[in-house]
Amino acid sequence: MPPSTRRWLSLGFVAMVIVFGLYHLIDFDQPSVITGSIPAASKNNQFQWKDVPKQYPVSSMMALPTARPAQIPPIQFDFSWRKESKEEKDKREARKKAVKENFAHAWEGYKAHAWMKDEVAPMSGGSRESFGGWAATLVDSLDTLWIMGFEKEFMNAVGTLDKIDFSRSSGEEINVFETTIRYLGGFLSAYDLSGHTPLLAKAIQLGEMLYVAFDTPNRMPNTRWKWRDAADGKPQEAATFTLVAEIGSLSLEFTRLSQLSGDPKYFDAVQRITEQFVRYQNQTKLPGMWPVLVNPKNTDFVSDNTFSLGAMSDSLYEYLPKQYMLLGGLHEEYRLLYEAAIATAKQHTFFRPLNKDNLDILVSGLAKVHEGKVDLVPEGQHLVCFAGGMIGIASQIFGLDDLSTARKLIDGCIWAYESTPAKIMPETFRLIPCKGDCLWDEGEWHKEVLSYQIGPEAIESIFVLYRITGDTTLQDKAWNMFQSIENHTRTDIAHASLTDITVPIPPKSDRMESFWTAETLKYFFLIFSEPSVISLDEYVFNTEAHPFKRPSPSWGWNTKGT
Numbered sequence: 001m002p003p004s005t006r007r008w009l010s011l012g013f014v015a016m017v018i019v020f021g022l023y024h025l026i027d028f029d030q031p032s033v034i035t036g037s038i039p040a041a042s043k044n045n046q047f048q049w050k051d052v053p054k055q056y057p058v059s060s061m062m063a064l065p066t067a068r069p070a071q072i073p074p075i076q077f078d079f080s081w082r083k084e085s086k087e088e089k090d091k092r093e094a095r096k097k098a099v100k101e102n103f104a105h106a107w108e109g110y111k112a113h114a115w116m117k118d119e120v121a122p123m124s125g126g127s128r129e130s131f132g133g134w135a136a137t138l139v140d141s142l143d144t145l146w147i148m149g150f151e152k153e154f155m156n157a158v159g160t161l162d163k164i165d166f167s168r169s170s171g172e173e174i175n176v177f178e179t180t181i182r183y184l185g186g187f188l189s190a191y192d193l194s195g196h197t198p199l200l201a202k203a204i205q206l207g208e209m210l211y212v213a214f215d216t217p218n219r220m221p222n223t224r225w226k227w228r229d230a231a232d233g234k235p236q237e238a239a240t241f242t243l244v245a246e247i248g249s250l251s252l253e254f255t256r257l258s259q260l261s262g263d264p265k266y267f268d269a270v271q272r273i274t275e276q277f278v279r280y281q282n283q284t285k286l287p288g289m290w291p292v293l294v295n296p297k298n299t300d301f302v303s304d305n306t307f308s309l310g311a312m313s314d315s316l317y318e319y320l321p322k323q324y325m326l327l328g329g330l331h332e333e334y335r336l337l338y339e340a341a342i343a344t345a346k347q348h349t350f351f352r353p354l355n356k357d358n359l360d361i362l363v364s365g366l367a368k369v370h371e372g373k374v375d376l377v378p379e380g381q382h383l384v385c386f387a388g389g390m391i392g393i394a395s396q397i398f399g400l401d402d403l404s405t406a407r408k409l410i411d412g413c414i415w416a417y418e419s420t421p422a423k424i425m426p427e428t429f430r431l432i433p434c435k436g437d438c439l440w441d442e443g444e445w446h447k448e449v450l451s452y453q454i455g456p457e458a459i460e461s462i463f464v465l466y467r468i469t470g471d472t473t474l475q476d477k478a479w480n481m482f483q484s485i486e487n488h489t490r491t492d493i494a495h496a497s498l499t500d501i502t503v504p505i506p507p508k509s510d511r512m513e514s515f516w517t518a519e520t521l522k523y524f525f526l527i528f529s530e531p532s533v534i535s536l537d538e539y540v541f542n543t544e545a546h547p548f549k550r551p552s553p554s555w556g557w558n559t560k561g562t
Contacts, residue, residue, distance in 0.1 A: 049205075049211075052233065053233055055215050056216060056219065061265060064559075065327055067330055068553055069330065069552055070329030074396070076531060076537050077469055078470075079470060088472075092475065095479050095528045098486075099521055100149075100525060107145075114128075117137075118137060118514070119136060120137065121512075122493045122494035122495055122510065122511070123491055129170035131514070132174055133168075133171070134165075137518075139182065140186050140518035140544065143518075143546055158198060158199065161198055166209045172227075173226060174224075175224060177246035179210065180210060181315075181543050184254075184257065185252075186544070188200075189542070189547050192260075192539075207257045213225045213227075216238045216297075220238040220273065221269070222236055223243075224239060224242075239297060240297050243293065244291065245315050247294065247296055248277065251273070252323060254267060256326065256548045260559060276301055277301070283302050285372075288343060292304055292308060305368055306367075306368050307349070307369070308365070308367070309349060310381040310383055311383050314384065314387075317390065320341065322542075325550055326540055328551040329397075338398070342391065342402070349366065353433060359411065361409075363380045363384075364384045378431045378433050379431070380412075380416060382416075382455055385409075385413040385425075385457035385458040385461055388406045388413065392410075393464060403468070406461075414477050417481055421502055421503055422503070424452045425501075426452060450501055452497065452501050453497045454497050454513070454516045466527055474527070478528075496510065497512070519544060538550055
């Protein structure tokens with residue numbers, strides 16, 4: 001998930017900085033203030049989101065596909081022919097055990113200091129309500145508990161779900177995107193893995209709430225949602241500007257909710273957004289990609305001039321091949337959207353950076369369009385490291401010759417980890433595109449936001465590439481990364497973000513976002529697990545690393561009643 005602050009490279013990014021600050025809402029060093037309460041409509045605890053009258057009801061629902069799922073090519077390497085030696089297994093198991101112990105450390109710190117709060121403060125032992133006040137770390141970590149074998153802890157956490165009340169919130173405004181990927185994704189994944197019905201019931205309860213955010217004249221959601229106004233029945237409309245990732249990254253969770261609940265309205269809601277991306281893909285200032293900012297109120301998806309696979313856009317692109325898989329390969333528009341987008345990204349945002357060892361690596365930067373001219377902004381981001389895994393998966397399921405591109409992007413992220421004193425990749429950094437002869441400039445490396453927010457994107461893609469190729473050297477790279485991260489982030493309570501990785505002992509900040517236990521540690525655990533554990537041919541991960549069951553011609557749709 002994205003960190004809380006970034007520094008852009010030019011004066012042209014000043015407005016974007018303001019928007020990006022709003023995107024993340026919470027300052028790393030200041031606790032949130034609880035300001036919300038039960039809305040007037042919920043007196044006597046009888047308020048139900050499903051009972052809120054609809055201002056703009058849908059007259060005809062788009063239906064989920066019901067035909068037999070298509071035969072999608074396998075993603076994972078065939079590990080069956082490779083026999084693991086005892087020495088190799090012992091090493092892998094020892095590494096997995098170390099990851100599991102670090103998760104247990106973070107989980108115990110959360111339980112002891114911030115139980116039922118959104119986050120634990122890993123330095124002070126305080127707590128934060130950063131994402132609605134519904135126990136974000138608890139819900140976000142449910143499937144990790146199950147995958148790692150903490151069944152007693154899992155059942156204890158599930159037993160607390162009745163205490164989570166979606167008729168109230170810790171803030172006046174709800175981030176629909178964050179709520180969807182962390183909470184809804186967390187409930188759905190934990191249900192898919194465990195089959196415990198209270199989890200699906202909670203997902204439906206939350207889905208009813210989030211669906212009200214779509215009750216606007218054009219059915220585009222209000223992604224920064226004044227939930228109290230909606231609960232009181234006041235008319236709503238979508239915003240005049242929205243980060244494209246926020247409106248474009250709801251499809252997996254809402255589709256899976258429709259599949260499991262049998263209610264088509266959630267799929268209908270997100271499919272209407274997809275129609276806008278289809279409509280405008282070739283009308284933007286960089287045809288093939290969509291700009292960072294869009295105007296859902298007026299369905300203007302073309303006016304902005306900044307394009308990226310990174311912050312504020314990332315999961316929009318990530319979800320295109322993943323939604324294709326979740327829909328059983330029966331919605332061809334997702335393949336077409338992805339292929340057009342990645343062709344443009346490769347042409348205008350990927351570049352080979354200058355590096356001391358002249359490695360053949362790639363980084364995904366930004367593109368800005370001025371009067372028809374496309375300019376590359378050669379900025380690296382930790383967050384955009386997800387792209388290697390995305391491209392690797394798409395190359396497998398769509399039969400594209402892009403696996404070498406995926407490898408070069410992932411190698412670029414590994415290089416960034418290995419190139420700092422702390423051996424940890426910074427959140428953003430300036431690079432020099434290498435065109436012909438160019439000279440190394442050590443100073444250029446140290447100009448941007450050199451913090452590390454314990455995010456998952458690099459290990460995510462390394463895990464995916466390992467599962468695709470079977471290359472065990474990637475496990476070694478992952479282990480080196482894990483040791484550096486664990487060594488610098490661990491506190492007596494949990495694990496902390498870092499403020500400056502350019503020094504040998506990086507200073508810590510008092511923040512541990514829920515994606516540390518939901519994503520980062522989960523991917524580290526899985527790369528050292530048996531390849532059959534959460535197989536990429538059986539599950540698709542949402543952008544918060546929550547695995548959903550995929551359909552298959554062999555076992556059907558994994559939906560309600562099947």
